[in-house]
Amino acid sequence: MTVAARIGLIVEQPLLQYQLRALLQEAGYHLVYTLSPEQISAEHLRADQVHLWLLCLSENSEHDSLLDQLHTDSDIPVLIEDGSEQWIDEDGPTPRQHRLIKQIEKALPAELEQQPVAELAVNPILDKAQQLSQQANGPVNVWVLGASLGGPEAVCEFLAALPDDLPVAFVYGQHIDPQFNDTLQQAVSKKTTMSTKVLASGDVLRHGEIGLMPVEQRLKLLPLGQVIVLDEPWPGPFSPSIDCLVSQTAELYGTASGCIIFSGMGDDGAKGCEVMQSSGGTVWIQSFDSCANSAMPEAALAVTNSAFVAPPTQLAEAFAQQFSRQ
Template structure:
């Protein structure tokens, strides 16, 4: 008899509160998961979780999240295990029935993370699962017309990898990624994303010409803008934004330049960065989507985005990618029909 999926899940729990670690361990074990280790939210434990033969990492955040942000940034870059973040179910007193439901939801997410991985693009450019072709021509790749912002924070790197893995290499679009991450990790983050996409991935410099099939990583503490020819200008940030790079600011700049051809997707993250940008982009005729809460490690940012009323579609990263392919396919067909009429 084959073991169940839950029996294959070996969890390491990271949390600064010993009491919370013990309660989480009990709840997850009641759900049939195997907890192989628990420890503080510190890099020595986080980056060695694999040595305990864990295949998924569960991270409990507390009220000191902002003080832990630097540790989490390093964790997202250094750890190879899939991770699930929780904002602290035990901050308030919870009824036993509520904890049981919470435990069931968390165990389902951990099981899914531990038993499935997104397709990787190998060094030869081949993928574990074929990237579908939707018939976009090579000529269309060069026109810098449609630009979408991909906003993300905690849990964002994993969501972005899942999303980009499902994007065809000929899709006529450019992405600008605003991921809350320190400048010391930009190069590594760029290299990691490039393994999951046929698009070029780079941190731009002033004068860069924006084109389709590009993914530009917005650097922190810099304002990014465009001229009429889609050349980029990068200047040191004048204002002290709460988040850097500012998803709100980037969405507004892209919306101002590209109008109805602009779009944005708000992925996993903590905080409300992107909410103001959603309102601005939507008011200018742009398209706003968000990752669904169930597939997020932290759903605060997508939840704030949805609360603006600007989000027209929510789904897991892979489905967001498939829907974008369909959207651009319809736009292409509509343009062809308009050309035939004219």
């Protein structure tokens, strides 16, 4: 039976983390972990589902001791790469990329039956990310607001109680009929002085702004806050997919990310909350008794072990206290 090689990726810079993740997935490898050095725990090092650790640190990294930790606490092979240069070139695959794939093949356990490595191809999304990253400074903190039935009222109550100068960029995923997305934007705008818009390709997430998800087309978050809308539907049964949105945010922003699951039917968001917690992000949940429908919050709470649960106004008070200290 052929088994895809499983790699644990540790990279300091978010943009390089995203580029390497895409490069390795395109080559046919399975990424078990994509982490920053700060997110590494003893549990990660004891995990037996990783065949190889790929450590990518900059020349002046403050995490040099991580290499010793990997060698001491784990029997898994470690491959080290320079983390001070970008991995994606707009002209296509580079010798450096091909060299990395060959080094991974050599470093993997000999007994591992590997899948054939795919040919590297130009990734238009990453090319676009490079262009946009030269034009904007990304947000420090990104939080997802996820909701369905009864959600707009709860989210508006939360936003109305927030100050508008917090160092946070919000992305709002609401299950809604596409024709009412502009109406939702207007309703949210009436409750907050923060800028609110339905996100489109080329937009950049910024602190003090709220980006609403498009409903019919999938939105892709890129490093440094860039946004691209793909000509394809959201995965899964819900549009927009809160699971997809929360997972993307967690994987890109790690400990600087979070999500709040508001009122709604179904369980969309629960899987994303698991990814958020495992990436070091924060999960908050609207209290059941304040929901028009508590199914989504209940599903999220069932898979998390440290979520803060409260009504919308109290969530806002705690949120303001947390970020006003920054």
